[in-house]
Amino acid sequence: MKTVNDVLDWPALIAAQPAASLIPETLRVSARWVEADAHEMLFLIGDPVRHVYLVIRGEARLVRLGRNGCEVILQRSRGGFIAEASLDSRTYHCDAIASEPTTLLLFPIAAFHAALEDVIVFRKTWQLQLAREIQKLRAQCERLCLHSATERIIHFIESEGSDGVLTLSQSRKSWAKDLGLTHEALYRALKRMQSDGRLEVEGNHLAIKP
Amino acid sequence: MKTVNDVLDWPALIAAQPAASLIPETLRVSARWVEADAHEMLFLIGDPVRHVYLVIRGEARLVRLGRNGCEVILQRSRGGFIAEASLDSRTYHCDAIASEPTTLLLFPIAAFHAALEDVIVFRKTWQLQLAREIQKLRAQCERLCLHSATERIIHFIESEGSDGVLTLSQSRKSWAKDLGLTHEALYRALKRMQSDGRLEVEGNHLAIKP
DNA sequence: CGTACTTTTGAATCGCATCAAATCTGGTGG
DNA sequence: CCACCAGATTTGATGCGATTCAAAAGTACG
Structure with a gap:
């Protein structure tokens, strides 16, 4: 039988994926290799929990649809586990979607528990x-409790970046969702902060000015 | 030496505190018993992590002070652990305060890890x-990403209560903070929902009408 | 080259924050 | 028991800022 080890260059993966670095051999061989298209659903709310998902390449996100049909992002993962909290649940509490063409490893729940x-x-x-x-x-x-777009932006840069400098790894539109803002509000706040001299923007490179 | 077991009626505690129910004997005897006054600081941001805190009676909350001096609540615990995520950290990332006269158990980090x-x-x-x-x-x-007070209230009742019914265990003012609203906005939204016939309120008993 | 998506700008509206102040509440001490 | 105080609850008026709807311009990709 062909195993994941045949497909996957583990040493290379481990170098690139800190989260994968300590997965024991016994668990590796039971993993399934999955390629998901953009917008492909990985699991649906209510589905029984059978696997633990590790995002190797691309991005997966956990979402829940509000009554207004508006999508709320619960987790976004690029290179790491997703839905870790479901390890001990019987069914999923939200949907999982691949944001783009994405590669995942699926570890069977039983093997994961054993490991x-x-x-x-x-x-x-x-x-x-x-x-x-x-x-x-x-x-x-904490960030979402801040009342203004500017405060949330600064909070994000200070907590996710280092020393007031941050390189965005996503589009501004999806960043806006993370910040609990509309994309228009984000664009305008960024522009305002630039013209006020409080922020420096170069492509995806953001720097807070003191 | 006097131990926690001399002070504490463990069977009674276990009946009242699900979180405490499986603490092994070896860990119990190393615990410290602490009575905190209202507004007493339990630890400060930057303090070295020495204990795991279990709230027995009263309430403790994790907070961080924004640059505007406004307090943001990161966690609120009544009867359960607080700052669990600091178990593997060297220092605390936020302050902890007793909201009211509060009883806590402090487990030394080393003993906790061993257990x-x-x-x-x-x-x-x-x-x-x-x-x-x-x-x-x-x-x-998810709740904080909702844009209106009404939606947040409904979301809270539906996710924290059962079947659209919820009994509040806190003041409305502190509930407002949980919802990321000012207390005025919460009061007004509640009143609006009542007069619209969407919500039934009796003291701390809230029920969504279909 | 066309399609899908992001980025950008504009105008109108609405809801929440803010400041202010009155009332109500539970608890403390005289 | 009452006076008093700190805190919660409630109401009002005002302004700002985000949402919303709309649309144009830019960009990546097959």
Whole structure:
């Protein structure tokens, strides 16, 4: 039988994907390799949880549709696990979509649980992963509680970037969604901040001026 | 030496505190018992992480002060762990305050880590705890991305309550902070929803009308 | 070259934040 | 028991800023 190890260059992946670096051999061989098209649904709300998803290339996002049909992003992952919190759930609480052509690894839940029990270093990494996700989400809640577009932008650059400098890894339109703003509001706020001399913009490179 | 077991009626606590139910004996005896006054700081941003905090009675909250001096709530815990995500951090990323007279258990970090390694059932409970926290935070981000006060209120009742009915366990003023609104906006939205016949309010009992 | 998408700008509207102040509440101490 | 105080609740008036709807210009890709 052909396994993931035949398809995948693990050493290269590990170099590129910190999250994958400590996946034990026993778990690797049980993984499934999946290529998803843009806009392809990975799972739907209510589906039974059968796999843990690791995004290798591209982007996957967790979304929920409000009653107005408006999409809300719960998680966005480029190179990392997605829906980690569903590891102990029976069914999914949201939908997962590939934003673009995306490569994923699917680990069967049972094997994943077994690896978490047996391999100490893997377990520690996993717990750290969960803690990081919590801190990231707390930062996002903090940001969304700010009332003005400008404040949210600054908060984002300061918490996601380093030293007031940040290189965006997404379009501004999707950034606007992360910030809980319309894209128009984001464009205007950015322009205002530029002309006020509070921000420097060069392509995807943003720098806060003191 | 006097231990926590002398002060604390564990069976009673366990009945009242699901989160405490699986704390192993070895960890229990190392716990410290703390009574905090209202507004007392439990730890400050930058403090080294020495303990894991479990709220027994009262309420503790994690906050961060924005540049405008406005307080943002990152976590609020009544009867459960607080700052779980700091278990693997060296220092705290936010302040912790007791909202009211509060009783806490403090578990030394080292003992906590040891218990996580040694006691399978405790470890599983802990991982579940982290996953639940992630899902709760995702729901909150989803809520904060809604643009109107009314939508946030409905979302909160539907996700935190059951079947469109919810009993508030906090003042409306602090609820407003959770919703990312001013208290005035919350009061007005509630009144509007009542007069529109979309919501029924009796003290802390809220019910969405279909 | 056409299609899909992002980026940008404009105008009108609405809702929330803000400031101010009155009332109500529970709890404390005299 | 009452006076008092801190905090929560409620109402009002005002202005700003984000949403919304609309549309044009730019950009990537097959």
